[in-house]
Amino acid sequence: MKKEKHDKETLAIVSVYDRDGIIDEYLIFYLASLRVIADRLVVAVNGELTRDGREKLMTVADEIYRRSNTGFDFGAYKDVLKNYLQPGESEEYQELVLCNDTCYGPFESFEDIFEQMRERDVEFWSINYIEDPLLPHFQSYFMVFSGSAIHLLADFLENEVDSGTINPIQACGYEHGLSETILLSGIRTDYYTSKRKGYHNLDIFGAPDYAMELLGFPLLKRRAFSDELSVKDNCRRVLYMVVQRGNYPIAYILENVYRIYHRDVSEALQKSYITEMSFFEKNYTSREEVIAFCRKHKKVYLYGNGYMSVLFMARFQRYMNAFGGYVVSDEYYIETQDQTEQVCRLSQTDPEAPLIVAMTEKVAMQIAGRVRERKNVLFLSMDSERIKYMEERKSE
Secondary structure, eight states, rough: OOOOOOOOOEEEEEEEEEOOOOOOHHHHHHHHHTTTTTEEEEEEESSSOOOHHHHHHHTSSSEEEEEEESSHHHHHHEEEEEEEIIIGGGOOOOOEEHHHHOEOSSSSSHHHHHHHHHOOOSSSEEEEEESSSSSSSSTTTTTEETTTTHHHHHOOOHHOOOOOOOOOOHHHHHHHHHHHHHHHHOOOOEEGGGGGGGTTTTTTTTTTTIIIIIIIIEEEEEEGSSSTTTSSHHHHHHHHHHHHSSOOOOHHHHHHHHHHHHOGGGGOOOOOOOOOOBBOOOSSSOOHHHHHHHSSSEEEEEEEOOOHHHHHHHGGGGOOSSSEEEEEEEGGOOOOOOOGGOEEEEGOOOOOOEEEEEEOHHHHHGGGGTTOOSSEEEEOOHHHHHHHHHHHHHOO
């Protein structure tokens, strides 16, 4: 028996990108499922869109908004809310859904998911949450805002999102920047998988079968079938699990995987699998330690200017009294580097300067000895005892 639609007025904005402008059937299924809970469905297409793709989208969407593929998902959300909708129009809706096309599914109905989440009486929720000590974050492929969270989102998009950026690493920081904004605000939050707290840090890319089985994850990330990950039996097993559920056309996944990754995974539908349970890597330093460090010092420097530093700045620059610049090892310093990034050699920085090492554990261990004599150093990916242990092993 079909449930009656909840009385909240819901606006859903979906960010879509395909390098060839093709709209596959998995996405139509996804949008049609979302259509059941949305009073208005706007599809923001980043980049190309074929005529056939447009016709497909118009069978389920109310409107299609075309834009260049800049700013990626968050850029699309900002452009729709700021440039496509009329001023104040988004405030007419009691609920705002932002999601993208990176998932297959859903394997649980959005009706049931929304019914459960609306009963929790929160202002923001996402499908899943990663409880990392340093970078706890709400995963941004599916987010729902209501009440004051809608205004919070509008401020974040206006002040922190560059809808014209073509740097995908910068765009990755938006998920973390928004998470920090939400955590700092104190609004009521939750996530769909929160009833399974022992498993919500499962790697939904590397172990999609366990995510579905133990986490209750209602979606399947497309990237699980990328060249890097699809060699694992976890991908084969999760396909078999979808078939066993019997509520999703498995051909939609097979066709998209073949077109995007040129990989025929149809032979995966068998019962013999050897899979491994993997979790997202965690940092050692806590968010609270970093905030205290930033607030304690007048000026803070960041060792490293790669992916980890982008995520760090997206979250913690707001807590700094002043940012001194990015520090790199002398041998990696390039004189022609963009000086707007404030990049300097390690040897040129004051030995007393507060320094945060924003690197993964493997890379951080390689430079730990270079900052051993410095007093104000905070490692993000290692604790002090581990650094001491590794240094002692090196000296043996």
